[in-house]
Amino acid sequence: ETGVTQTPRHLVMGMTNKKSLKCEQHLGHNAMYWYKQSAKKPLELMFVYSLEERVENNSVPSRFSPECPNSSHLFLHLHTLQPEDSALYLCASSQETGTDTQYFGPGTRLTVL
């Protein structure tokens, strides 16, 4: 238990669906991250938030839309995804952006049909 929870743990969606992934951290951290982990590629950073402000958008397609309403919650809104977007989506948090240790949630396994 790392103090970072993600829901749902598994999600299957069609290409025309709209869904959202949720992440919550109970560590009092100020920075939160979304990563994508595909079977055949290294873990990729998608978005970084610091104190609810986005500080990084790592060339992610607009069909992925992040939202950080407060420093404890992070969402990833999904719409019109492609089958190649199927992956494990990991949320992480750290005290601050920088050299602080990142604590990862268990991930949401997403399958796009």
Add this chain to the structure above:
Amino acid sequence: TQLLEQSPQFLSIQEGENLTVYCNSSSVFSSLQWYRQEPGEGPVLLVTVVTGGEVKKLKRLTFQFGDARKDSSLHITAAQPGDTGLYLCAGEPPDSSYKLIFGSGTRLLVRP
């Protein structure tokens, strides 16, 4: 583009054997981290190495950062089934402290 190559990609060994996992790059990193990820879980940080040539030990695990800070190794002595998992290295680029560059991982299976 900075890349981290991990080798081997897969490793299946018998309990009690020793093994070494490598993480190599042509780029310099400010620090390098090692994570272990078990099925159904996110990566968990094992260690961070910062200084070139640094060696850190965590029970049966020994981590080394290359002198030039371009590579690292993880050595496990007397592997146990509980060591089974995906081992990831991640480098911190000198110009961006939170944009970790991850390797593709080494999947280790320790058979009883």
